[in-house]
Amino acid sequence: MKVKICGIKNTEDVRFTVNAGADAIGCVIDVPKSPRNIDIHQAKKIFDLLPPFVSSVAVLVPKKVNEIIKIVDLLQPDAVQIHGNNIGFREHEGLSSVLKSTKLIQSISVDVITGKTNYICNDPVKASEIISKVVDAIHIDSLVPGMAGGTGISYNWAIAKNIKQKVDVPIILAGGLNSSNVANAIQIVKPFAVDTSSGVEASQGVKSQRKIFDFIKKAKEVFV
Numbered sequence: 001m002k003v004k005i006c007g008i009k010n011t012e013d014v015r016f017t018v019n020a021g022a023d024a025i026g027c028v029i030d031v032p033k034s035p036r037n038i039d040i041h042q043a044k045k046i047f048d049l050l051p052p053f054v055s056s057v058a059v060l061v062p063k064k065v066n067e068i069i070k071i072v073d074l075l076q077p078d079a080v081q082i083h084g085n086n087i088g089f090r091e092h093e094g095l096s097s098v099l100k101s102t103k104l105i106q107s108i109s110v111d112v113i114t115g116k117t118n119y120i121c122n123d124p125v126k127a128s129e130i131i132s133k134v135v136d137a138i139h140i141d142s143l144v145p146g147m148a149g150g151t152g153i154s155y156n157w158a159i160a161k162n163i164k165q166k167v168d169v170p171i172i173l174a175g176g177l178n179s180s181n182v183a184n185a186i187q188i189v190k191p192f193a194v195d196t197s198s199g200v201e202a203s204q205g206v207k208s209q210r211k212i213f214d215f216i217k218k219a220k221e222v223f224v
Contacts, residue, residue, distance in 0.1 A: 001186060001219045002193035004172065005200060005212055006059060007036030013207045014046050020209075021216045023193070024055040026081065029071060031061045035205030036197060044075055057081050057105070065091050072102050079103040081139055085119045092134040103136040105172065108163075109143035110155040112175075117143065125162050132167040139195065142175035152176055152198035160189045179214035183222045190224040 005017045006026030014025055027043040028036040038046075047056040055078040062068050063086050072080055080102055087095075087106070096104055108117055108131070110124045117124040120131065128138050140160045142153050154176030164171045170192035177185060178199035186194060200215050202208040 001222055001224070003216050003219045004055075004057060004193055004195040005197075005207075005216075006057070006174075006195055007034075007197035007201075007205070008046055008207070009036060009038050009042070009205070011045060011049060013209075013212075014049050016209050017207075017212055018049075018051065018054055020213045021220065022054065022212075024057050024079075025050060026057040026059045026195070026197070028059045030067075031059075040071060040074055047075060047077060055079060059083065062087060065095060068095065069098060072099055077102055079105055079136070081105040081107060083107045083109070083141070088120065089130060089134060092131065096134055104134075105137045105139050106131050106135045107139040107141050107174075109141045110159050110175070111143040112153050112155045115156055115159055124159055125166055128163045129166050132169045135169060137170040137172055137192070138163065138167060139172040139174055154181070154185075157185055157188045160191070164189060164191065177215075179211060179218045182215060182219045186219065186222045186224060194219050 002023040004024035004026055005022045007028055008014050008025050028034050029043050031037045050056055057079045058071055058077040059081045061084045108119055108124050108128055116122045117127050120127040142155045172193045172195050173189050173191035174195035177196045200211040
């Protein structure tokens with residue numbers, strides 16, 4: 001099972017996370033409302049430390065396509081993960097030809113109460129089917145009003161399972177995952193990868209090395 005640890009903010013955490021066996025490192029870039037926010041220069045220092053076979057993921061909440069292109073040009077990440085509902089089907093269609101070697105991931109947020117999404121339409125399965133035609137992977141996260149990822153709250157994983165069965169691109173499962181529930185989530189959804197941020201924190205925005213180690217260990221013990 002592939003594992004991404006998101007919201008990395010410093011070089012000490014990136015070194016430990018890589019040594020613990022993470023397959024990808026995510027940096028939340030230029031998202032002032034997030035406690036995991038860093039600027040592009042900090043992200044470059046972190047990405048430059050990554051060895052071969054560990055992927056760099058720029059996590060963005062862009063308002064315009066140009067913001068994505070600028071960050072990708074400067075950082076050359078392996079992938080860009082887009083949150084929010086400002087970048088739709090047409091924008092993605094154009095991005096796929098511009099980004100070239102950088103993989104494009106769109107996050108679909110599922111409301112933890114209603115099971116609906118605010119991206120493209122209210123139905124997260126239908127939205128995933130539509131956007132899957134123009135992205136390289138779909139990231140499924142929890143929707144909590146006023147937050148763009150890193151909520152620490154889970155939604156109904158049956159929705160993610162249904163999405164996986166309907167689309168042909170890899171599914172990255174996120175949303176309230178931690179070491180105590182990740183194995184069960186993997187068994188239900190059978191995603192390509194899992195992603196966590198708040199689930200491996202000692203306090204908001206501060207990573208716990210023990211929690212990172214435990215999460216990666218539990219995720220990689222599961223065979224699907």
